[in-house]
Amino acid sequence: MMIYVAFSSMLQYKQKTKDDPHVYAVADLAFNEMLQDGINQSIIISGESGAGKTETAKIAMQYLAALGGASGMESEVLQTNVILEALGNAKTSRNHNSSRFGKLIEIHFSETGKMCGAKIQTFLLEKSRVVQRAQGERSYHIFYQLCSGAPPLLKKKLSLKSANDYTYLKQSNCLRIDGVDDSKMFTVLVDALDTIQISKEDQMKLFSMLAAVLWMGNISFSVVDTENHVEVVSNEGLATAAKLLGCTSNQLVTAMSTRKIRAGNDSIVKKLTLTQAIDARDALAKSIYAHLFDWIVEQINHSLGMGRQCTWRSISILDIYGFECFNKNGFEQFCINYANERLQQHFNRHLFKLQQEEYLEDGIDWAPVKFVDNTDCLSLFEKKPLGLLSLLDEESTFPKATDLSFANKLKQQLSANSCFKGEQEGAFKICHYAGEVTYDTSGFLEKNRDSLHSESIQLLSSCKCELPKHFASVMVADSQNKSSQSWHSVVDTQKQSVVTKFKVQLFKLMQQLESTTPHFIRCIQPNGKQRPRLFEHDLFLHQLKCCGVLEVVRISRTGYPTRMTHQQFAERYGFLLLRSIASQDPLSVSIAVLQQLNIPPEMYQVGYTKLFFRTGQVAALENAKRKMLHGTLCIQKHFRGLHFRQGYQGLKKGAMTFQSFIRGERARIHFDNVIKRWRAAVLIQKYTRRRIAATMFNDQLKHIILLQSGQNTNACRMKWSQRSVTTKFKGT
Numbered sequence: 001m002m003i004y005v006a007f008s009s010m011l012q013y014k015q016k017t018k019d020d021p022h023v024y025a026v027a028d029l030a031f032n033e034m035l036q037d038g039i040n041q042s043i044i045i046s047g048e049s050g051a052g053k054t055e056t057a058k059i060a061m062q063y064l065a066a067l068g069g070a071s072g073m074e075s076e077v078l079q080t081n082v083i084l085e086a087l088g089n090a091k092t093s094r095n096h097n098s099s100r101f102g103k104l105i106e107i108h109f110s111e112t113g114k115m116c117g118a119k120i121q122t123f124l125l126e127k128s129r130v131v132q133r134a135q136g137e138r139s140y141h142i143f144y145q146l147c148s149g150a151p152p153l154l155k156k157k158l159s160l161k162s163a164n165d166y167t168y169l170k171q172s173n174c175l176r177i178d179g180v181d182d183s184k185m186f187t188v189l190v191d192a193l194d195t196i197q198i199s200k201e202d203q204m205k206l207f208s209m210l211a212a213v214l215w216m217g218n219i220s221f222s223v224v225d226t227e228n229h230v231e232v233v234s235n236e237g238l239a240t241a242a243k244l245l246g247c248t249s250n251q252l253v254t255a256m257s258t259r260k261i262r263a264g265n266d267s268i269v270k271k272l273t274l275t276q277a278i279d280a281r282d283a284l285a286k287s288i289y290a291h292l293f294d295w296i297v298e299q300i301n302h303s304l305g306m307g308r309q310c311t312w313r314s315i316s317i318l319d320i321y322g323f324e325c326f327n328k329n330g331f332e333q334f335c336i337n338y339a340n341e342r343l344q345q346h347f348n349r350h351l352f353k354l355q356q357e358e359y360l361e362d363g364i365d366w367a368p369v370k371f372v373d374n375t376d377c378l379s380l381f382e383k384k385p386l387g388l389l390s391l392l393d394e395e396s397t398f399p400k401a402t403d404l405s406f407a408n409k410l411k412q413q414l415s416a417n418s419c420f421k422g423e424q425e426g427a428f429k430i431c432h433y434a435g436e437v438t439y440d441t442s443g444f445l446e447k448n449r450d451s452l453h454s455e456s457i458q459l460l461s462s463c464k465c466e467l468p469k470h471f472a473s474v475m476v477a478d479s480q481n482k483s484s485q486s487w488h489s490v491v492d493t494q495k496q497s498v499v500t501k502f503k504v505q506l507f508k509l510m511q512q513l514e515s516t517t518p519h520f521i522r523c524i525q526p527n528g529k530q531r532p533r534l535f536e537h538d539l540f541l542h543q544l545k546c547c548g549v550l551e552v553v554r555i556s557r558t559g560y561p562t563r564m565t566h567q568q569f570a571e572r573y574g575f576l577l578l579r580s581i582a583s584q585d586p587l588s589v590s591i592a593v594l595q596q597l598n599i600p601p602e603m604y605q606v607g608y609t610k611l612f613f614r615t616g617q618v619a620a621l622e623n624a625k626r627k628m629l630h631g632t633l634c635i636q637k638h639f640r641g642l643h644f645r646q647g648y649q650g651l652k653k654g655a656m657t658f659q660s661f662i663r664g665e666r667a668r669i670h671f672d673n674v675i676k677r678w679r680a681a682v683l684i685q686k687y688t689r690r691r692i693a694a695t696m697f698n699d700q701l702k703h704i705i706l707l708q709s710g711q712n713t714n715a716c717r718m719k720w721s722q723r724s725v726t727t728k729f730k731g732t
């Protein structure tokens with residue numbers, strides 16, 4: 001667990017730095033602990049509005065994306081910020097890019113630490129901002145981005161005009177933010193939608209609904225009788241809104257200016273008064289926007305969920321709206337500050353209560369550190385039946401109740417509570433952990449009921465476009481009486497109030513966070529003027545005091561932030577012992593390690609089951625471990641080198657012997673072949689030569705014999721003829 005106090009926004013507005021080594025350190029620790037211990041982690045970022053929570057969350061996400069990158073998911077996960085900021089952030093008097101919703105982003109990692117998906121949960125979007133807000137503030141960024149950045153074709157399709165032409169946008173006299181180019185931001189948004197793989201068709205649906213909301217704001221009413229009943233003025237707003245929703249102008253007129261009232265078996269159609277009609281129009285616009293926001297989050301989750309099959313563990317980053325205290329605080333601030341009380345409780349629990357309880361349970365010597373406990377304030381909200389939330393819900397169920405009657409009820413029931421103070425004219429004050437806030441109850445009951453009339457739901461369900469139909473079905477499913485799934489019954493059924501829904505969501509969130517190892521980042525706002533490098537010391541100190549940072553520093557200095565069971569310690573550092581005492585129990589091993597490393601006794605305490613260390617001691621242990629491991633690694637490195645070199649030489653020798661044998665064998669075979677061929681050639685030559693010689697000899701012999709026989713014959717003949725002559729002479 002780690003707590004980091006961020007003063008990052010001291011650089012705000014002029015020198016934006018998107019680097020923060022301290023945030024990196026927190027993210028790094030969470031990442032390493034996740035891989036090491038196999039436990040899900042959470043990074044809880046809190047602080048006042050404008051203190052830098054969203055920027056810090058983005059820096060942490062970027063760092064985690066870099067650590068778990070190379071899976072292709074990281075750019076998608078980072079691009080979600082662009083979409084969520086466009087639809088859920090707006091300019092307020094305290095922050096030009098204030099998140100008007102809470103967000104928990106769960107980043108999933110595989111066993112090897114690769115990012116493999118993400119899931120986003122959102123909490124309580126401030127939907128009233130769509131139709132109304134304080135002077136100088138803006139509605140959600142996306143409206144201005146769409147009006148100034150949409151390409152001409154899209155503008156024509158949606159009949160879009162400039163932001164100044166829409167009542168919902170121009171009413172607060174603030175259309176621009178210094179240094180922000182809405183038209184450029186629209187291109188960035190479309191790129192992000194493409195990266196997240198939101199199809200062009202779905203993007204078109206999103207932009208059509210946004211345009212429909214804007215055009216609905218331009219629908220006006222005219223009073224037709226003395227009772228202030230109204231008729232809808234047939235103007236461009238009415239026709240365009242109907243076209244974009246996929247219904248007829250008449251259907252829209254009916255939903256906005258009439259109510260069906262049941263009288264026995266019959267139903268009577270009643271015209272609405274001007275206030276009722278404006279409320280009906282605004283309620284429908286707010287409802288469409290809130291459902292559109294949920295729908296886009298659903299689409300993002302669908303896209304980011306593709307790779308979650310290989311999920312192993314996750315790191316959740318919580319960026320929830322900061323504590324707010326304006327000149328006029330309403331229902332939204334009431335819910336936001338309640339959520340902050342819950343988070344402060346989680347913080348106190350982990351940093352003070354659980355830690356100190358652990359010291360006592362393990363029997364170590366400890367003088368308790370006092371801290372500002374907000375349990376009383378939290379029970380003021382949550383106590384049943386006499387808590388703020390229960391009383392608000394109870395009053396919301398009475399049809400005749402008013403905001404004033406609610407304020408009076410609070411005064412009656414809660415004035416004994418030290419955290420509550422009743423004020424004049426329907427106001428009340430709560431002493432929060434971060435300071436006192438005065439709330440104005442006007443609008444509390446209506447906002448808590450958040451009812452949309454059956455006519456409006458019927459209208460949405462009968463629209464030709466897909467999204468309004470989808471929103472209507474979600475509304476029906478949301479209604480408590482799930483058995484009667486039709487729009488007729490939605491208004492009649494007991495719908496869950498906004499605060500109850502929010503409370504349930506918060507409890508679920510807390511349960512989820514409890515199952516993780518928390519890391520806290522406290523953002524501190526340096527000044528209330530949104531200026532860089534300006535420190536308002538009182539504001540600074542106030543925040544440090546309120547969020548318990550001073551106590552955290554105290555407890556960190558005197559306390560024992562690092563704890564390990566004897567077993568864990570022995571397993572982790574036992575190998576550092578020079579003499580082997582492996583047969584001994586983990587406690588003896590641990591003590592022997594501590595003595596060997598000369599850790600001063602005042603820097604640690606030995607509990608029944610755990611060892612407790614003061615700040616910095618683990619670093620010393622880790623240092624010794626690192627040195628030992630480094631030495632071991634060095635020896636291993638050289639041994640492995642030697643071992644492999646010897647192995648290599650042996651292998652080389654073997655290979656060479658083998659190669660020479662093969663080569664000899666091949667040469668021998670080759671030689672044999674050559675000799676055989678040579679011998680065969682010689683034999684052939686011998687026989688050929690003999691044959692030629694024999695033939696020649698025979699020929700010569702023949703000729704000689706012929707010659708000799710000729711000569712012999714001749715000689716005989718001559719001899720014979722000489723003898724005959726001689727005989728003749730003798731005879732004569």
Ligand SMILES: Nc1ncnc2c1ncn2[C@@H]1O[C@H](COP(=O)(O)OP(=O)(O)OP(=O)(O)O)[C@@H](O)[C@H]1O
Binds near residue numbers: 009020053054100
């Ligand atoms: N690390 C930072 N570096 C530079 N500027 C920052 C940093 N953090 C915050 N800022 C500045 O402060 C402004 C407000 O920050 P951010 O929107 O994060 O506040 P927040 O606490 O989330 O407020 P809210 O609760 O209203 O959403 C930013 O628009 C930016 O200008």
